[in-house]
Amino acid sequence: MVSLRVLTGDDWPLWREARLAALADAPHAFKARLGDWPRGGEERWRARLTLPGAHNVVALRDGRPAGMAGGVPGQGGAVELRSLWVGPGARGQGVGDRLIGEVEAWALRSGATTLRLAVLPDNAPAAALYRRHGFVPTGGLGDLLPDGVSRERLMAKPLGRPPDRETDHARGR
Numbered sequence: 785m786v787s788l789r790v791l792t793g794d795d796w797p798l799w800r801e802a803r804l805a806a807l808a809d810a811p812h813a814f815k816a817r818l819g820d821w822p823r824g825g826e827e828r829w830r831a832r833l834t835l836p837g838a839h840n841v842v843a844l845r846d847g848r849p850a851g852m853a854g855g856v857p858g859q860g861g862a863v864e865l866r867s868l869w870v871g872p873g874a875r876g877q878g879v880g881d882r883l884i885g886e887v888e889a890w891a892l893r894s895g896a897t898t899l900r901l902a903v904l905p906d907n908a909p910a911a912a913l914y915r916r917h918g919f920v921p922t923g924g925l926g927d928l929l930p931d932g933v934s935r936e937r938l939m940a941k942p943l944g945r946p947p948d949r950e951t952d953h954a955r956g957r
């Protein structure tokens with residue numbers, strides 16, 4: 785069984801374990817490189833986890849990280865979904881759905897109007913997952929990738945309120 789755990793600063797070793805596993809497993813999926821994140825450096829890991837207004841979650845199976853995702857404050861009423869990863873042994877079981885759902889619920893609670901993300905151009909499985917969750921390409925390009933040529937593709941999901949049933953009823957729908 786997989787459970788989700790929302791992390792505090794003291795959970796930095798767990799976040800580090802998950803993030804290093806993600807970068808080792810799926811270097812094609814992330815702008816960051818494994819070599820950018822040395823194994824030590826508590827201060828740096830803790831700083832990432834305690835970023836004001838951020839929400840970081842790890843999926844645990846038998847006490848070990850099976851996935852992760854983070855939400856960080858953005859600009860103009862937007863927040864960003866970051867670092868989504870599901871370990872190879874846990875894929876295809878809805879863990880990605882749960883992680884996205886957790887970050888989206890946090891985004892709604894924090895009053896954000898848009899949830900944004902960046903996906904690498906050739907990451908079709910992730911882009912499909914995001915589309916299934918209502919994200920659409922904005923047409924915008926994100927950061928330059930290590931190849932020095934390609935750029936991230938930006939996607940966004942408006943976080944509107946659910947349809948107002950009374951209003952729909954009043955309109956005779």
Ligand SMILES: CC(C)(COP(=O)(O)OP(=O)(O)OC[C@H]1O[C@@H](n2cnc3c(N)ncnc32)[C@H](O)[C@@H]1OP(=O)(O)O)[C@@H](O)C(=O)NCCC(=O)NCCS
Pocket residue numbers: 810813814867868869870871872874875876877878879880881902903904907909910912913
């Ligand atoms: C993208 C990712 C988060 C999806 O997580 P997940 O929990 O497997 O999500 P889903 O179960 O919804 O599967 C998503 C897609 O992965 C593929 N998939 C399904 N089972 C799989 C498996 N056992 N192994 C590999 N891929 C599988 C399918 O294409 C699926 O799409 P479908 O639902 O239309 O069939 C995960 O594959 C991953 O971490 N990949 C590497 C890191 C990454 O790309 N992160 C996103 C950065 S933007």
